[in-house]
Amino acid sequence: MSTISELETPVVLVDLDKAEANLKKAQDAADRAGIKLRPHIKTHKLPRFAKRQVELGAVGITVQKLGEAEVMADAGLDDLLLTFNIVGAKKRDRLKALHERVTIRVVADSTETVMGLAETFGDQNRPLGVFVECDTGMGRCGVQSPEAALSLARQIAVLPGLQFAGLMTYPAAKKYREAADWLAEAKALFDSAGMPLPEITTGGTPDIWHMEEAGVATEYRPGTYIYMDRSQVAAGAASYDECALTVVATVVSRPTEGRAIIDAGSKTLTSDLLGLEGHGHVLDYPEAKIVGLSEEHGTVDVSACAVKPKIGDTIRIVPNHCCPVSNLFDTVTLVRGEEVVETVHVAARGRVD
Ligand SMILES: Cc1ncc(COP(=O)(O)O)c(C=O)c1O
Structure with a gap:
């Protein structure tokens, strides 16, 4: 059995239990309605x-x-x-x-x-x-x-x-x-x-x-x-605990006390703001703010975090908008909690024609 900590980053995770719970909750609501x-x-x-x-x-x-x-x-x-x-x-x-x-x-x-x-x-x-x-x-x-x-x-x-x-x-x-x-x-x-x-x-x-x-x-x-995402949490449709899709990124640089740079930029998180401030919610460092993105770098303001991530640490992000994130990756990794279940090809990604 391999675990999330062994995966190369940036990587898109989909928690199977959370996705299944979201599917069932909606189908039940539709049946009731x-x-x-x-x-x-x-x-x-x-x-x-x-x-x-x-x-x-x-x-x-x-x-x-x-x-x-x-x-x-x-x-x-x-x-x-x-x-x-x-x-x-x-x-x-x-x-x-x-x-x-x-x-x-x-x-x-x-x-x-x-x-x-x-x-x-x-x-x-x-x-x-x-x-x-x-x-x-x-x-x-x-x-x-x-x-x-x-x-x-x-x-x-x-x-x-x-x-x-x-x-x-x-x-x-x-x-x-x-x-x-x-x-x-x-x-x-x-x-x-x-x-x-x-x-x-x-x-x-x-x-x-x-x-x-x-x-x-x-x-x-x-x-x-x-999957749910940060925009749906903001809309009141989900909690962060219900978000099934997350992105794991690694801190690759700490140029200043308050700044961490991660290996996930707009080619991973997309530039979608959907009216929100910042480019995602960092689950393990909720005070952190993803303040800027270039294509391959994400700039994270960690000045408000009591414990700050070090170079080599990973952070887990709920993106603003999960749909275009799926479209950017050839594969997503299906997980259950910390356990990796399978990495699968996103069959319809890029099919924008
Ligand atoms: C025509 C249409 N129907 C349904 C949906 C699903 O919307 P949501 O992702 O908000 O559930 C979309 C999303 O873009 C859409 O364009």
């Missing part, structure tokens, strides 16, 4: 965890990119929602190849995207399910009003090869009430127009423990919840 769970795999990018999510009761998985979908389909996952506007003939051909072997549905927020899909899927006997993406406050993709959602849904519904699947939104963090109101208004509009609305899919981790307040939504799509 009477809402289907369709976890987003962009956080872990690992088929083994996607399969575990389905085993625990998820109706399928969410993916963000065709590349992720291809990896997951190859691994045997067969019910996928791709929450991205697919634009361009080459990408649509890849989508069609996936559609021929698994159930995959997509989103669209414009006539252009819908017409492109119709061009590629017009000859299909088994239509492609298309959700209308709605901007309920995130300010990213999405139609801007329930009326626009109804209008695009009507376009999808009459096009050969396409089938209107419902509404999809990714609400802004802490805006779950606004999103629920928006969707309720849309549902009322669809009902009064006599337009069927098969599914309404919403959700993210910051508001995961408000799933029962998702209103007319039928499905919830959390991603980060499997």
